[in-house]
Amino acid sequence: MSIRINATVSEARAAAGHSKEQWDRFYFITKDEAKQLSEAHPDWMRWILIPANEKESMLQRINSRLTAEGIPAVEMIILKWRVSQLLRDIGRKYANYIDRLAEGSMLSGMGSNTGTPTQTQAPESSSQQSQSPQRSESSPSDTRPFDPIRDV
Numbered sequence: 001m002s003i004r005i006n007a008t009v010s011e012a013r014a015a016a017g018h019s020k021e022q023w024d025r026f027y028f029i030t031k032d033e034a035k036q037l038s039e040a041h042p043d044w045m046r047w048i049l050i051p052a053n054e055k056e057s058m059l060q061r062i063n064s065r066l067t068a069e070g071i072p073a074v075e076m077i078i079l080k081w082r083v084s085q086l087l088r089d090i091g092r093k094y095a096n097y098i099d100r101l102a103e104g105s106m107l108s109g110m111g112s113n114t115g116t117p118t119q120t121q122a123p124e125s126s127s128q129q130s131q132s133p134q135r136s137e138s139s140p141s142d143t144r145p146f147d148p149i150r151d152v
Contacts, residue, residue: 034086
């Protein structure tokens with residue numbers, strides 16, 4: 001059996017011979033394995049970087065979990081297809097996490113400087129308040145003609 005690395009989910013599922021429920025369990029089990037792998041070896045972010053003996057070991061662990069649930073075992077090509085996607089997704093989430101951390105540290109760095117702009121804003125707000133009476137002198141209520149009902 002052979003599938004393309006960019007095969008669709010339905011193509012991979014058909015190649016594995018799984019029903020929808022079995023495929024869902026396969027997805028869950030492989031996600032769990034990939035998460036453990038990435039936590040233990042953060043430098044293995046691509047399929048090609050995983051040593052062959054670790055790939056075999058992972059395949060055996062996954063297949064033993066699948067067969068324990070009565071789900072057909074998968075071949076290495078199916079595992080490669082799935083784990084390649086998982087590692088890509090984990091890498092993206094990790095990159096997004098790092099980006100958020102960097103933004104957070106930048107924001108917290110800005111937050112420590114918030115005292116300075118607030119102090120500089122205070123004179124501006126007082127100057128705006130001093131301008132307010134000037135505006136009220138030329139406000140529409142002062143330029144409108146006298147209304148005995150409104151103005152009493």
